[in-house]
Amino acid sequence: MSDPKASQTLTASTETSSPDLNRFGDTMQIHPSSVADQSSQEQSLLEPYARFRQEPINALQELGLHVVGEGWRSYDDFIGQDIFYPGFSENMKGMVMAQPKLQRKIAELASKRVEVEIHEGVLGPKGLEGEEQEHRKRRLDRRREIEGQLSEVAEEWTDKMICKMDSRYFIRSAFYLVTQLLTRAYHQGIHVSSDEVLHLRAVAAEAARKKQSIIFLPCHRSHVDYVSLQLICYRLGLALPTVVAGDNLNFPVVGSFLQHAGAMWIRRSFGDDQLYTTLVQSYMDTLLQNGYNLECFVEGGRSRTGKLLQPKFGILSYMLESVLSGRVEDAMICPVSTQYDKVIEVDSYVSELLGQPKPKEDLRGFLSASNVLSLKLGRVDVRFHEPWSLRGFIDEHQSRLVHKSPSEGMMNEAALKRRLLTTLGYKVLSDINSVSVVMPTALVGTVLLTLRGRGVGKSELVRRVNWLSDRVQAQGGRVAHFADSTTASVIDKALDVLGPKLVGRIGGLAEETYFAEDRFQLSFYRNMTIHLFVSQALVCAAVYTRVKLGSAAESQGRMSYQELYDYVFFLSQLFRTEFIFPTTSLEDNLQTTLRGLERDRVLQIVRNNVVSNEIESIELHPEELASGRENFDFYTFLIWPFVEASWLGAVSLFMLTPPATHPATDTETWVDLQTVQDKAQFLGKTLYHQGDLSYFEAVNKEALKNAFGRSQEEGIFHVSKPAKDAKGAGGPKVRLDTAWMPARDAEGRVKPEGKLWDLCERISQSRREGKNRRDGATVRTRVLGLVDLVGADLFENAGIPGTHSVPEVNRRRKGMGTRAQL
Structure with a gap:
């Protein structure tokens, strides 16, 4: 830092273990520390x-x-490029x-509208030559009128859309204000890598010379994401990026x-x-033609689960x-x-994942976040990948895709x-x-959620x-x-940041003992590490x-290589929308x-044999058995919650089995x-509390949404969306595919057989077995009966005669919405 007080604070916070990073004017400098420099400080x-x-x-000195x-x-x-000057907007x-x-689109839309009005007879029929000339003039005037109207609309939309970087005094004041707020919440500051930011400045200088934009594409876990990146760019002396944001945040005061x-x-x-x-x-x-920097979240919305979401291609396209x-x-x-030691919004994320509606963004909700300023949320760590050319990416992959095979060489432009x-x-x-x-809170949360003991x-x-x-690191x-x-x-430090609501402590024992107080919320931090260990x-x-x-x-655990390959392939398909897998083939990755x-x-x-060295079988290592399977258990504990969610998603599809009173001739009832x-x-909450x-x-609704999305892709059920002009049609409707439809026995109970049952059993093979549960027998009896009970009113609402709602289930719905504490 350039001012003495900031330098003292930095030295105290890092214990002189890293070189000081300073910004003087338009230069960044690294000063040697008292210890050996590391590869990335x-x-x-x-x-x-x-x-x-x-x-x-x-x-007062800082403010001055x-x-x-x-x-x-x-x-x-x-x-x-030049920004924050009067007249920029x-x-x-x-x-x-x-x-x-x-301009071409405005002309095209105006021409189409004129053609419609000609067809409707508004602009006159075709007639004699003199009349035709008069009609042509009317049509030309009408087209110009519509073009003017469309231009006015486009200009109004443009004014509401674009960022308005008109005042350097404003951005200096905003930087001071936001830094005051953010660094009080994240009291250990925003951390970067010296090597990365120096390289980023060098790339930015070359891009500015060529009048090229830098498109920052961050992950998205919090509203703090774009605030922190703007602050870093300001502090590093980089042109602030234009941030692509949803207009749900454009509410009074804050939006402006x-x-x-x-x-x-x-x-x-x-x-x-x-x-x-x-x-x-x-x-x-x-923006891109003039070299203005951009920022866009490739995941679209914020991740409520802590791990990366699948990419959204809207603005990226x-x-x-x-x-x-x-x-x-x-x-x-x-x-x-x-990455964060603690994410400000994580508690609201849990509420949303448990089914509570997402609150609408407004000023009151924004100001209510001010209570976090008195908390100690640790630090924010921001890392920049080495920038790369979008044109170079296009040229490389376009050539590869076009010449990959003769058939793909003829692929169309779209x-x-x-x-x-x-x-x-x-x-x-x-x-x-x-x-x-990986932050310390993620390390602690992961360890606590992957241990067998209390x-x-x-x-x-x-x-x-x-x-x-x-x-x-390995x-x-x-x-x-x-x-x-x-x-x-x-x-x-990590335990202090997480707090007693997430991690409990028990004193008065031979050794102070820690346990996961709120496993649901703690899973957010565990999910920050899971991408490293998915395979x-x-x-x-x-x-x-x-x-x-x-x-x-x-x-123990012996299985042939082919059996292992088949089941890993099954799981990788099951979780293809949950995780970002390596780009190598399954065989190579395995x-x-x-x-x-x-x-x-x-x-x-x-x-x-020694010659071919082909894998014949796999089993637990003797040393792993001797250690009580602690490392093997770590990996299984990471994936088990996702296996459970997939199993729940598959089992819940039995609710789409029409009741016994369903007319035999009606094969397409949509719910x-x-x-x-x-x-x-709701079924999952019941099954959890019943063991x-x-x-x-x-x-959580995101995991279930992913499970239903995979089922739709596999053709297990079909979705029918109402026509756009249909009034009162409600949302999308679904029904099971005939090939996946379970049968009922003579007493009206769903039979545990068929393709859907086989899928549930296949997933169950890797479920964590409970102390009082044997998967197959349990599902055949109590669970399928409960599925029928919970889904009973689906078909009543769809108009199937002879069905009825379940008052007891509906009565208990409110009580089941709270978070489970273990």
């Missing part, structure tokens, strides 16, 4: 300002530095409205503030509005189209990972764009994962956190840098299908994973999809 780039109550003189714009605070010599609107693509700080507002859904779609593309073209069409020469892509867009989205997510930092002593917690840190991951702090002290977890889950059957101690587990002495591989999903979640479901987090 993490620095607290933003430290809390002095507080007026405790240090009034220092606080921002008012007068001393040094880097002036934001005069940033790298990038008007210039931007003029450039957007002048885009040829937008964000728009003047860099937010652009877009609708959550464009529908079939051709003018609006073209306007968004024209704005993207304008506009950016790709700008370069692919040739309207923009090139742009630099910079994937960004933002199919090629889809393939490029899909590849782009998953590459960005993979890059984000590759630079993500709790764990401090010494054992330290040992397992050390083990997990080693495994993270997988190519990164662990947050905490200078020379001991593991015990880092764990203490190992799937393999161990497959081996568990044999372990749970029991066998001689010397051959071989690599097995070698790693063999090297770590978790599994033992039996090969058929409301949203109601089915709500009842599936037939091991993990309460398995009832």
Whole structure:
């Protein structure tokens, strides 16, 4: 930092273990520390300002530095195109409205409207030559009138959409205010890697010279994501990016503030509005043609579960189209990972996942977040992947796709764009994962949720956190840098941040013991590590299908390689929308994973002979058995909640079996999809409290939504969406495919047989077996009966005679909505 007080704070926070990172004017410098430099030094780039109550003189000095714009605070010599000057918004609107693509679309829409009015006879019929000339003039005047009206609409929409970077004084004040707020909530500051930010500045300087944009593509776990990136860019002296944001955040006061700080507002859904779609593309073209930086969340919305979501291709497709069409020469892509010790919104995420409606964004809700400012939420770690050329990506993959095979060489332009867009989205997510930092709270949360006992002593917690840190780094991951702090002290900080509502402590024992107080919320932090171990977890889950059957101690979990391959393939298909898998083939990935587990002495591989070295079978390693399967259990505990959620999603589809009174001639009764999903979640809560479901987090609506989405893709059920102009039609309707429809016996009970039953049984093979549960027998009796009970009123609402609702089930619904505490 450039001011003395900030430098002292940084030194105290890092214990001089890292070189100091300073910004003077338009230069960034690394100063050597008292210890050897490391390959990638993490620095607290933003430290809390002095507080007026405790240090009034220092606080006034800091404020004065921002008012007068001393040094880097002036934001005069940033790298990038000129922004924050009077008239910026008007210039931007003029450039957007002048885009040829937008003007052509306005002319096209006006011409189409004139043709409609001609067809309706409004602009006169075709007649004699003199009359025809008069009609042509009327039509020309009418077309120009409509073009003017459409231009006015487009200009009004543009004004509401674009960011308004008109005042440098405003952005300096906003930086001071937001930094004051954010660094009080995240009291350990925002941390970056010195190497990464220095390289980013060098790339930005070259991009600015070529008048090219940097497109920042961060992961999205919190509203703090875009705030932290804006603050970092300001502090590093980079041109602030225009942030693509949903207009749900454009509410009074806050919406205007964000728009003047860099937010652009877009609708959550464009529908079939051709003018609006073209306007968004024209704005993207304008920004990229003029080298303005951009920021867009590749996942779309915020992740409520802690892990990366599947890519959303909406805005990403506009950016790709700008370069692919040739309207923009090139742009630099910079994937960004933002990790938190604790996410401010995580408690509301849990409420949403348990079925409570998402509250509407408004000023009152925004201001209610102010109570977090008195909390100690730890630190924010932001990591930047090395930027890469979007044009280079297009050229490389376009050539590869076109020449991959003769048949694909003839693929049409639309199919090629889809393939490029899909590849782009998953590459960005993979890059984000590759630079993500595992925070101490994630390490502690993961360990607590992957132990068999009720709790764990401090010494054992330290040992397992050390083990997990080693495994993270062995997988190519990164662990947050905490200078020379001991593991015990880092764990203490993490426990303080998580707080007693998430991690309980029991004193007065031989050793202080910790336990997971709120497993559902703690799973958010565990999910921040799971991307590193998905392959190992799937393999161990497959081996568990044999372990749970029991066998001689010397051959526990033994299964042939082909059996392992088949079940891992089944699980990978089951979770294809849950996780971001490696881009290598399943065979290669499985071989690599097995070698790693063999090297770590978790599994033992039996090969058929020395010559071919082919894997014949796999079983638990003797050392793993001797240690009580603790490492093997770690991997299975990671994946079991997701196995449970998939099983629940499959079992709940039995609710779509029509009742015994269903007319034999009626084979296509449709029921409301949203109601089915709500009842599936309600069923899961019941099964959990009755002991037939091991993990309460398995009832979260995102996991169930993914499970239903996979079932739809597999053709297990069909979805019928109402026509857009249909009034009172409600939402989408569903019905089971005939081939997947379970049968009923003579007494009207659902038979445990058929394709849907086989799917449930296949998933159950890797479920964690409960103390009082034997999967098959339980599902055949009590669970299927409960499924029938909960789903009884689905068909009553669909108009099937002879069905009835279940008052007792409905009466208890409210009580089942609360969070389970274990």
